[in-house]
Amino acid sequence: MSQARIAAAFADAGVEGWLHAVDIDAPGREIGLRADDPVVLSSVFKLPLLVELWRQVDAGLLSATTAVDLPPATRTSGPTGIAAMRDPVRMSVRDLAQLMISVSDNAAADALFDLVGERAINARLDALGLDATRVVGCCRDLFAAMQQDAGTEEPDELALRLADPDVRARLRVLDPARSSRSTPRQMTALLGAVWRDGAASAEACAEMRRALALQVWPHRLASGFPSDDVRVSGKTGTLPGVRNEVGVVERPDGRRFAVAVFTRTDSPAFVLPQADAAIGRAARVAIDALD
Amino acid sequence: MDLLRHLRYFVAVAEELHFGRAAQRLHMAQPPLSQRIRGLERELGVELLKRSTRRVELTPAGRVLLAEARELLAQAEHLQAVMGRVQAGELGELRAAAPPMVGGAAVARLLTAFHERCPDVQLELRESTTPALLQALADGSLDIGLVSRPARLGALAGGPTFATALGVLLAADGAPEGPVELGQLRDRELVLFPRESAPDQYDELLATCSAYGFVPRAVHHAVATPFAAGVVLAGRAVGFATADEPLPPGVVWRPLAGRPLQWRVSTAWRPGAAGTAVAAFNDAATAVLADAGWTPVDAPGPARRVPRPASGLLT
Numbered sequence: 001m002s003q004a005r006i007a008a009a010f011a012d013a014g015v016e017g018w019l020h021a022v023d024i025d026a027p028g029r030e031i032g033l034r035a036d037d038p039v040v041l042s043s044v045f046k047l048p049l050l051v052e053l054w055r056q057v058d059a060g061l062l063s064a065t066t067a068v069d070l071p072p073a074t075r076t077s078g079p080t081g082i083a084a085m086r087d088p089v090r091m092s093v094r095d096l097a098q099l100m101i102s103v104s105d106n107a108a109a110d111a112l113f114d115l116v117g118e119r120a121i122n123a124r125l126d127a128l129g130l131d132a133t134r135v136v137g138c139c140r141d142l143f144a145a146m147q148q149d150a151g152t153e154e155p156d157e158l159a160l161r162l163a164d165p166d167v168r169a170r171l172r173v174l175d176p177a178r179s180s181r182s183t184p185r186q187m188t189a190l191l192g193a194v195w196r197d198g199a200a201s202a203e204a205c206a207e208m209r210r211a212l213a214l215q216v217w218p219h220r221l222a223s224g225f226p227s228d229d230v231r232v233s234g235k236t237g238t239l240p241g242v243r244n245e246v247g248v249v250e251r252p253d254g255r256r257f258a259v260a261v262f263t264r265t266d267s268p269a270f271v272l273p274q275a276d277a278a279i280g281r282a283a284r285v286a287i288d289a290l291d
Numbered sequence: 292m293d294l295l296r297h298l299r300y301f302v303a304v305a306e307e308l309h310f311g312r313a314a315q316r317l318h319m320a321q322p323p324l325s326q327r328i329r330g331l332e333r334e335l336g337v338e339l340l341k342r343s344t345r346r347v348e349l350t351p352a353g354r355v356l357l358a359e360a361r362e363l364l365a366q367a368e369h370l371q372a373v374m375g376r377v378q379a380g381e382l383g384e385l386r387a388a389a390p391p392m393v394g395g396a397a398v399a400r401l402l403t404a405f406h407e408r409c410p411d412v413q414l415e416l417r418e419s420t421t422p423a424l425l426q427a428l429a430d431g432s433l434d435i436g437l438v439s440r441p442a443r444l445g446a447l448a449g450g451p452t453f454a455t456a457l458g459v460l461l462a463a464d465g466a467p468e469g470p471v472e473l474g475q476l477r478d479r480e481l482v483l484f485p486r487e488s489a490p491d492q493y494d495e496l497l498a499t500c501s502a503y504g505f506v507p508r509a510v511h512h513a514v515a516t517p518f519a520a521g522v523v524l525a526g527r528a529v530g531f532a533t534a535d536e537p538l539p540p541g542v543v544w545r546p547l548a549g550r551p552l553q554w555r556v557s558t559a560w561r562p563g564a565a566g567t568a569v570a571a572f573n574d575a576a577t578a579v580l581a582d583a584g585w586t587p588v589d590a591p592g593p594a595r596r597v598p599r600p601a602s603g604l605l606t
Contacts, residue, residue, distance in 0.1 A: 270603060
């Protein structure tokens, strides 16, 4: 019944959807729609990167306050944060982590990815029992694959070519077998570990929760909970036709729910407000069903 | 026995009345030529030539055969020439298709324009949805077609893309006079071609409607404009159509303010089918679309796409 309503929330917006929602403090209370299917993470890969980063701080391998230089010539570009800036930036590891999550800063993410290492991130996922979750490359690798598959490096031309269904059909970044991937259930498991202080030290988990609560985007998960007394923390992921968000909804009654929503549509449109809102709508229906 | 070849040898000898000169003309040596002529005589059971040391003469049977063979060889040559034209796509049949949303007038103009360009090719034009058309092109059961864009062409070749603005069909009763904004339709239902006719175009159309504030209360599906116009006539629904569609009384067409909805089409064909007929179909389709006021566009998709920070790549 509730699953049918979740499916309807996706169908009404013209998207395919995958979802898992679970009560963080009573993991038996859960609901899913294709919750164990492989899905592409897109920028959600920054969450496992965040977890391993703070584990390395816990272990003394990294210092949270070490300053990192990001010269404009070599850092990854993107639409937000340092990735969109022009001049040299020097910033601490933990502030980079905050920008990577709060505005999905690609330059910050790739600088941290280089510090932490892909193998360490995947080893951490193994240690957490998340064997269906794999991180494959960072933002610049995703961009390079997209440029290669679309046959252009020029940003305006790339945006146009991504509207071509033939080009989208050959994008490796849209194939869970060849890109960073997980399942809705494994993403809520990871969030649950962060919220229960199980993913790293209590202090490190608090840092991660702070960054996730500072995420600025209102159009996806948060749109389903338009209320001042609900805290919504999360991390989005976006690629052509792909709109994702995984996060935690904390209600005034003290109940906390981890929810992971992954959507896909054949429409090439970048701006598709109803598809963004379907993420909030489906999450709302799922969490209400867990009452 | 390769009778045509042997007859060709015979005609050369009969015309030259000299084995050496005939062999020279045929670019071959004399002994095999003599052997072939004897072979032909054995095959037909008659003597064709009287040979002496000094000269060669035709027998009465040889004279009859010479006339018959000339005619047969000319016919064979004609046959080869005709098959060559079929091969080049100047003769024969071209299997083509167009989407059901293409109006009857456009189909008539396309057939005429093609026939003018390629009078000796029979154009088999049928109706087909874009996905079925692409499948038929891929499996070889169709040579060329008109498809709604964007579409998944895969390995198929695509012609230039043409676009035309869609307007809105309204019940005449209470319809506004000038252009209509999509957002003004917010309380209406929509009658639209079925998604399977052109899924990419269908999704794009509904996404644009939604972005401009028109989320139809219900979507009814109709393939052809007359049926859609009927649903519109009943009053609750609106439809989309090009300006030149014939409409029943009681239904009016209005342009959409800002031309937010475009219908884009191009030809698509099997690279293996390329030839005179495919070129003529492309040429005819281009002429018909241009005549009907369609404008060529650079890309099969939108002219410009600007990702925003919250909805761009990798955020």
